[in-house]
Amino acid sequence: MPRFRWRVTRSARSPFSVRPGPAGTAPRLISSLNWKPTIPVNWQKPLCFLADCCANWLNTNCLESDLMTLFPAMLDLQDRLCLVVGGGTVACRKLQSLLAAGARVRLVAPDCRRPPVQGEFEWLRRCWRPEDLSPDVLLVVVATDNPQVNREIAETARRMNILVNAAAVGTRGNLQFPAVRRRGRLTLAVGTEGGSPALAGLVADLALQRFGPEWEFVAELVAALRRSALTAASGREYNQSFLRLLLDGGLAEMVARGRWNDVDQLLQTVCGGNCSLAALGLERPDGNP
Ligand SMILES: C[C@@]1(CC(=O)O)c2cc3[nH]c(cc4nc(cc5[nH]c(cc(n2)[C@H]1CCC(=O)O)[C@@](C)(CC(=O)O)[C@@H]5CCC(=O)O)C(CC(=O)O)=C4CCC(=O)O)c(CCC(=O)O)c3CC(=O)O
Numbered sequence: 001m002p003r004f005r006w007r008v009t010r011s012a013r014s015p016f017s018v019r020p021g022p023a024g025t026a027p028r029l030i031s032s033l034n035w036k037p038t039i040p041v042n043w044q045k046p047l048c049f050l051a052d053c054c055a056n057w058l059n060t061n062c063l064e065s066d067l068m069t070l071f072p073a074m075l076d077l078q079d080r081l082c083l084v085v086g087g088g089t090v091a092c093r094k095l096q097s098l099l100a101a102g103a104r105v106r107l108v109a110p111d112c113r114r115p116p117v118q119g120e121f122e123w124l125r126r127c128w129r130p131e132d133l134s135p136d137v138l139l140v141v142v143a144t145d146n147p148q149v150n151r152e153i154a155e156t157a158r159r160m161n162i163l164v165n166a167a168a169v170g171t172r173g174n175l176q177f178p179a180v181r182r183r184g185r186l187t188l189a190v191g192t193e194g195g196s197p198a199l200a201g202l203v204a205d206l207a208l209q210r211f212g213p214e215w216e217f218v219a220e221l222v223a224a225l226r227r228s229a230l231t232a233a234s235g236r237e238y239n240q241s242f243l244r245l246l247l248d249g250g251l252a253e254m255v256a257r258g259r260w261n262d263v264d265q266l267l268q269t270v271c272g273g274n275c276s277l278a279a280l281g282l283e284r285p286d287g288n289p
């Protein structure tokens with residue numbers, strides 16, 4: 001069966017409105033659709049009302065996630081205060097990712113089902129209170145199993161310009177966590193704008209298979225190369241052509257197989273005679289100079 005999908009770019013609007021007619025005449029029905037309605041005058045007001053109701057309903061119930069074009073960004077959360085409300089599996093997963101990012105985390109929940117294996121956090125062992133959203137909170141994860149509480153926290157936080165990660169259905173947030181996999185400094189982050197978080201996880205897993213453990217070293221190497229040989233001033237094309245030559249020359253495979261002499265050889269061929277792992281300040285993982 002074909003599946004209809006609303007394509008609305010901003011908030012949904014009723015396609016109809018009523019404008020007052022000239023003095024003494026009935027109000028006019030204005031349609032923004034390419035359809036000129038011939039509707040009996042006494043139907044016009046109820047029809048507008050109905051269309052408004054539909055638009056409101058769509059706005060609050062269906063279109064929130066479809067409307068968004070989220071801006072993907074990497075946040076520096078080091079020492080920033082993040083609040084996690086709820087202590088279930090979901091909240092604990094988010095707690096763990098925030099701690100891994102170096103955030104200062106405050107958990108507000110009567111229980112904590114899966115305490116993180118690593119990292120320290122503050123735990124207010126009770127239910128959420130409005131004063132928990134102090135102005136020094138940068139972001140709040142809303143993950144209780146109580147929809148009303150979730151909505152209240154999210155609304156209060158948005159009013160205070162605090163970023164809201166709404167983990168639960170029916171709560172409106174403005175920051176979603178993507179599925180993240182890492183190879184050292186190479187971060188693979190996949191999002192589906194709330195469409196299917198499980199798919200995001202699956203695609204991230206596929207990407208991780210494609211970029212195996214050797215990519216951690218590859219990313220280190222090209223970062224060192226960028227600091228020394230490649231430069232921001234040279235622009236993208238210059239940088240990319242170097243990187244292409246290295247990758248097409250089999251850099252990742254050489255690293256994966258520990259062929260460090262070949263890596264040095266490739267660096268010399270592509271980047272010039274003096275370039276080598278040692279010259280870039282990188283230790284060979286096999287310990288040889
Ligand atoms: C909007 C968002 C807000 C946010 O939480 O940030 C959100 C919302 C919701 N998730 C729900 C369900 C599930 N979420 C997961 C898993 C993940 N969810 C994550 C992110 C996001 N989830 C954000 C959108 C991101 C995007 O779309 O790109 C990931 C990527 C990152 C992370 O959580 O850190 C992590 C992947 C972990 C990984 O593999 O890396 C699984 C699978 C599992 O648990 O294994 C399920 C069950 C299967 C399914 O439903 O798909 C429900 C329904 C709850 C209910 O039915 O009660 C809601 C609420 C709703 O849909 O309104």
Ligand SMILES: NC(=O)C1=CN([C@@H]2O[C@H](COP(=O)(O)OP(=O)(O)OC[C@H]3O[C@@H](n4cnc5c(N)ncnc54)[C@H](O)[C@@H]3O)[C@@H](O)[C@H]2O)C=CC1
Binds near residue numbers: 087145149167
């Ligand atoms: N975003 C995501 O990835 C996913 C989100 N969800 C949704 O996230 C929500 C939480 O899911 P789970 O962790 O599985 O729930 P859970 O039932 O395991 O835990 C709920 C937690 O909320 C706490 N809580 C309840 N009222 C509270 C209050 N007033 N103040 C502070 N804490 C309070 C409870 O003590 C408990 O620790 C649910 O709405 C669920 O549907 C579910 C799966 C994945």
